[in-house]
Amino acid sequence: MQELIIDSLLAVIAAMAAGLLVWGRAENSNMTKKQKKMLGRILAATALLLILQLVPGTVFSPLDALVPGLGYWVRLALYLADYLIIGYDILVKALKGIKNRQIFDESFLMAIATAGAIALALYERSGDYTEAIAVMLFYQIGEWFQSYAVGKSRRNISELMDIRPDYANIERDGKLERVDPDEAGIGSIIVVQPGEKVPIDGTVVEGTSTLNTAALTGESLPRDIKVGEEIISGCINMTGVLKIRTTREFGESTVSRILDLVENASSRKSRSEDFISKFARIYTPAVCAAALALALLPPLVRILGMGLDGQWEQWVYRALTFLVISCPCALVISIPLSFFAGIGGASREGVLVKGSNYLETLSQTRIVMFDKTGTLTQGVFEVNGIHHNEMENARLIEYAALVESSSSHPISKSLQRAYGKEIDRSRVTDVQEISGNGVIARVDGTEVAAGNDKLMERLGIRYINCHSAGTIIHMAVAGKYAGHIVISDIVKPHAKEAIASLKASGIHRTVMLTGDRKKAADPVGAALGIDEVFSELLPAGKVEKVEEVMERKPVKAKLAFVGDGINDAPVLRRADIGIAMGAMGSDAAIEAADVVLMDDDPMKISKAIRISRKCLRIVYENIVFAIGVKLICLILGAFGIANMWLAIFADVGVMIIAVLNAIRALFVKKL
């Protein structure tokens, strides 16, 4: 019965290997040379083994007539040849491992177990070499499978991340010319045709089109774009021809920044990975020692203690089975693969995670703190009102825009927009920025102060408070109060759902940090459903608040901070995990963060957390499953219930299941 099962199994494997080999010749099979070669070896070894199985042992007997014992040796030689076809590289690896003092790895275990089984068959003269060859064969099949699966998912991810534009089209004398994107300076006009990638950030000067931003943001809905709008590199132009005036150099463009992030992601290891590499370091020698003990101790006890026959063969066989079972490849391969797939899946969704340790921390996040501006709100401010002014509105705005002209804060940008004219910076002198208060400068020689109530108090100027929500900029001209400007920000469309979905995914507490007045901040917090609002904070105050919350929280609950500005960088570093908004975020924030959301959508925060949870769940599933099955089989093997066939199926089976499970971490679209 067992013979029949083995024969049909071998036949199936041979057929599958042959089929795969034929398919591997096709262009789109993506099989590497190495994999094709291995497939050939698997086919050859399986076919030879099947023939040797089917041919009865008596076929070799006539040879004995020529030279006594020749039949036995020819049969042995054929089996050994088969063994070498399938396993020579493992034997070489094991030998090299011994030479390089890296003894205890999977190749070593496999080499010892199979060579041991052959030696045992020789010693017993049983002629049963099939088992040893089959162990090697199935081990190689498992390796082939995992190499193919890993290669395929790796290519899947890297193809999606392949957003590097190879060229830019520049119009010269009415003709399009392809140039290296590096050569197109700021302000040059580039042409992007349908189907091409936008190579450099810029503003559209001619044409309308729809853009595919999937590679950048994971968002599959196309986006419309028209003249005057900003366009970021890395998108694919789908319908119309666009002329773009570049606003950045290629090296500073979104696409370069993202590629830089992806390629230089620090590869810090997660604790699970550390655990696995430490585990493997202790585990394999321990298993070898246990196997040795299993081979030596029971027979010695039987001989010396009980005066019985040693049954050496049986115990050596059990020890070898033990070795095959104990091979830790399922763990060693699947855990890093799970993290890799998790990070890859996240980046397909527009969430860049800089290392597997961050994925791990992210999954334990219980408290999320937000910076308000640019994170929960769009950071696009508009002048909403001018009150109590002593001069014309336009003149007040002009002063405000000029004073704030050196700042890149979104508020000063909105003032400049409201002013609407070109700013003549030469009119502004003696600019003094007072962090968290405002700006004092001389405009046309007159001292102008623009800032919040703290600034007015500092200058000893009486001001009139405002009751409208928003950011209030008090103005003082030549030491006298000149009224205030109300600027308000717009909440991002998904901000409220984002908070709700964070709560739904098990975040205990959400906190908003802002430099805004309490009066402006509290209604925003309440509208969004945020638990706690800390307002009127200076940049340094944010770090203090985060530290305060971190001290009070339980150790296991991790704290995430989401921000986008330059002044958020220290907070991003200080928090357990820093999440930055990528499209709007400053370079400093992106650099300091551990996770970058490419399209600034706050919904992605909860998505990132759910992706990390899924990935970590898969990691733990694999650890428990693999170690569990191994332990059961080890016990069965030690008692002689499991033979080598079961052992190799347990090993390869667990590995294949673990690898498939790990790849599941890639699929995060619906989370």
Place this chain on the structure above:
Amino acid sequence: MKKTYKIDVDCANCANKMEEAARKTPGVANATVNFMTLKMNVEFEEGQEPDAVMQQVRKACKRVEEDCEIYL
């Protein structure tokens, strides 16, 4: 000084092993292996000749993972 090299390796764990081996090589200040892009970023110590150091890195990597390749 920092340089990037193309590599070839089969599994995520082997990439981790290579990274560790490269880091331990004398002359290397820091090294990261990116399995997704199959690239190795190596930061060399002051005054080291990258080509000579990379030969050693390659040797060290081959020792821990025979099937790997670094394209110098």
